[in-house]
Amino acid sequence: xxxxxxxxxxxxxxxxxLADPQSYWAEQAKNIAxxxxxSTILSKDSNDNDAWFVDGELxxxxxxxxxxxxxxxxxxxxxxxxxxxxxxxSTYSFIELRDEVARxxxxxxxxxxxxxxxxxxxMPMIAEAAIAMLACARIGAIHSVVFGGFAPRELATxxxxxxxxxxxxxxxxxxxxxxxxxxxxxxxxxxxxxxxxEHCVVLQRxxxxxxxxxxxDRDWQSLLADAAPVDPVPVLSSDxxxxxxxxxxxxxxxGVVRDNGGHAVALSYSLRxxxxxxxGEVFWAASDVGWVVGHSYIVYGPLFAGCTTIxxxxxxxxxPDAGTFWRVIADHGVNVFFTxxxxxxxxxxEDPDAALLKDYDxxxxxxxxxxxxxxxxxxxxxxxxxxxxxxxxxWWQTETGWPVASVPMGIEYSEPKAxxxxxxxxxxxxxxxxxxxxxxxxxxxxxxxxxxxLPPGCLPTVWGDHQRYLDAYLSEHPGYYHTGDGGYVDEDGxxxxxxxxxxxxxxxxxxxxxxxxxxxVAAHPAVAExxxxxxxxxxxGQVPAGLVIIKDGVNIEPGKLQDELVAMVRAEVxxxxxxxxxxxxxxxxxxxxxxxxxxxxxxxxxxxxxxTPATIDDPVILHEISDALRDGKIGLIGEGS
Ligand code: COA
Ligand code: AMP
Numbered sequence: 250x251x252x253x254x255x256x257x258x259x260x261x262x263x264x265x266x267l268a269d270p271q272s273y274w275a276e277q278a279k280n281i282a283x284x285x286x287x288s289t290i291l292s293k294d295s296n297d298n299d300a301w302f303v304d305g306e307l308x309x310x311x312x313x314x315x316x317x318x319x320x321x322x323x324x325x326x327x328x329x330x331x332x333x334x335x336x337x338x339s340t341y342s343f344i345e346l347r348d349e350v351a352r353x354x355x356x357x358x359x360x361x362x363x364x365x366x367x368x369x370x371x372m373p374m375i376a377e378a379a380i381a382m383l384a385c386a387r388i389g390a391i392h393s394v395v396f397g398g399f400a401p402r403e404l405a406t407x408x409x410x411x412x413x414x415x416x417x418x419x420x421x422x423x424x425x426x427x428x429x430x431x432x433x434x435x436x437x438x439x440x441x442x443x444x445x446x447e448h449c450v451v452l453q454r455x456x457x458x459x460x461x462x463x464x465x466d467r468d469w470q471s472l473l474a475d476a477a478p479v480d481p482v483p484v485l486s487s488d489x490x491x492x493x494x495x496x497x498x499x500x501x502x503x504g505v506v507r508d509n510g511g512h513a514v515a516l517s518y519s520l521r522x523x524x525x526x527x528x529g530e531v532f533w534a535a536s537d538v539g540w541v542v543g544h545s546y547i548v549y550g551p552l553f554a555g556c557t558t559i560x561x562x563x564x565x566x567x568x569p570d571a572g573t574f575w576r577v578i579a580d581h582g583v584n585v586f587f588t589x590x591x592x593x594x595x596x597x598x599e600d601p602d603a604a605l606l607k608d609y610d611x612x613x614x615x616x617x618x619x620x621x622x623x624x625x626x627x628x629x630x631x632x633x634x635x636x637x638x639x640x641x642x643x644w645w646q647t648e649t650g651w652p653v654a655s656v657p658m659g660i661e662y663s664e665p666k667a668x669x670x671x672x673x674x675x676x677x678x679x680x681x682x683x684x685x686x687x688x689x690x691x692x693x694x695x696x697x698x699x700x701x702x703l704p705p706g707c708l709p710t711v712w713g714d715h716q717r718y719l720d721a722y723l724s725e726h727p728g729y730y731h732t733g734d735g736g737y738v739d740e741d742g743x744x745x746x747x748x749x750x751x752x753x754x755x756x757x758x759x760x761x762x763x764x765x766x767x768x769x770v771a772a773h774p775a776v777a778e779x780x781x782x783x784x785x786x787x788x789x790g791q792v793p794a795g796l797v798i799i800k801d802g803v804n805i806e807p808g809k810l811q812d813e814l815v816a817m818v819r820a821e822v823x824x825x826x827x828x829x830x831x832x833x834x835x836x837x838x839x840x841x842x843x844x845x846x847x848x849x850x851x852x853x854x855x856x857x858x859x860x861t862p863a864t865i866d867d868p869v870i871l872h873e874i875s876d877a878l879r880d881g882k883i884g885l886i887g888e889g890s
Contacts, residue, residue: 259657259672262660270702270704271290274302280521283306284483285304285305286305287302287303287305296709299701299702300508301705304485305510306483307486307509308484308509309490310350310386312513313386314346322529323343324344325342329341331559332374350380350383353473354385354479355478356476358476360450362414362415364390365489366391366414367390367411368415370417371435372419373422373423375452381417382394383552385491386490387480389484391489391492392492393494394491394539396759398759398823398825399823400434400819406442406501407494408442408444408446410494410504410713411504412444415447416450417452419451423562425568432457432460486510489506490508490512492504492506493541495541495646496760498751499765500767506709507706512650516650522657523655526584528554528555531583532551532585533577533587535561536587536588540759571596571605572606574592574596578609587617590623591621591790603635614638617639619632619641620644621758622757622758623748639658639662641656641671643671644670644746648707648732649708651706654671654674660675675704679744680697681696689738694747756789756827758790759826766793770795770818770831773817774803777799777800780795780847781828782850782853785854793830798834799833808883815829830883834870840862840866841864849865849871859871
């Protein structure tokens, strides 16, 4: 039905990339404008890790902006800021965006920020967030964007880990009708953190005036008024472009490091070969700059490709209605669109017949990509039916930085299968291994792993903790990168992702660690022990629920405890975690040696079949937990067992 996309053969390209990665990626690297082209394609870094293009020199902001101006695209729109929550739309041509970025790079330079220094960006979805990121890249500083929904404690953890010289923030973010003042959150985080930040630069928005009362506070606009533009500085391919913290299995987030060279080659490749867009076309990813999708496909990827990108400050619904996505596509002639399935579940709930779609001309749209969480078949079918264009579910992670599996629309079109994330992308040798490390056959479930070397663009280390990188990703199955997802490959080579095999959950497309929430819940004076698990949710995919044991002798009404714990998780992690339910238990399922059986609890919560482990001390508790989670019951279970 959708033939005519393919120009070469996927199988040929895939096997070329695996048989001779060096030649394949050397060829792809020619598509970007290096200051100094790399002569070494694949080598080892000082951690003995695979490293791409080590002696290449480039600048990511130059590639995103100046390069296109040199190519004659200076007047073309580079970025559209579309904000239904403030009723604002503005556009920046490549020249205008380059000038803004160069001047803000001057601000950072004036504050003493130089190559290798870290800058934390805690900002909502406004153009200045992208400008700040690109300004860091321009001077070789390493940005670390923290999602605006994170509470001060989480921001403080990231400040202490990244040790930035400067923090950049806006006076507020806007969530539907409510305005969230950011500066008090930043002040609180700075109070909690041990690291001393030198400057806090605040962009005043008209909705809230932040108080700039601390010695380190600076006004964005005043600094900008005095700043001189700065030219891009060459950096090494292996120099970090950014750190993006992501949830792991413990409460402490992992600082995923992204290099400059591999990232630029991989993203440029993905825009051509996977998303099939060309310079001058409009690419829209509705996500947030605080997540990897925002980094790769709102800011860097589309700009590297010379596309127009859209920064949308709104929600799929209620800003003002469930037709807002269709309105943006029609207004800006979007050619390729990417968002999380949750967004469409919200739209479908409010407008099940997609009646609002009829109000807009969305004929510019060629392909829709979804990722970030599992797409349920009903939503997938609904999208196919209402849009009549290819709907591609594709799969990747913060760590990989770009898709691992997809329909490669710029290589060859293969019919998607509902429930599958399609085919491994050239460069990724995706395999399914059993726990014992044996390769699984078609249809057999196991750990989804990627045989080393990873292609360009994937994380080379965890910021400041290479051992954690080795432990988290490379030690489970030696010679393979461990994705943390379980799944299988069918007889046609299509990959199916069945969910995480660790303590990471995915709430409305947001990745969260249950360990992070457990730390908060366990800190309540009435709580003796707890386990937080992800429970299936029709709208948000998963939501967390806490299994809680109350301390002996403490008498607290379950509803009151639940309210207090919900308030604590909102205050310490963020409201977007959607922690709303606890179940009081007498005991947690444990091995006889006292280890909590998290894997079984997870399976119960996911309503997946589970085997009662031989080592369990009390099998009855499993049925009780299953019933309680299913019924959403707060109350004491397991009494007397
Ligand atoms: N800053 C501050 N608070 C935030 C926030 C942010 N950036 N993002 C979410 N929150 C808050 C919300 O205001 C809400 O607070 P409340 O409990 O006081 O109402 C809470 O976190 C839960 O938010 P959410 O789970 O997003 O639910 P919602 O009902 O507010 O919105 C959707 C539902 C579907 C509109 C929303 O989840 C959405 O847009 N999802 C798509 C997410 C996405 O694009 N992910 C892509 C990652 S690739
Ligand atoms: P993040 O690092 O926030 O992008 O989250 C990555 C995780 O989200 C993956 O490890 C998966 O568990 C999940 N994920 C991402 N895309 C998909 C998808 N298309 N289908 C199923 N799960 C997905």
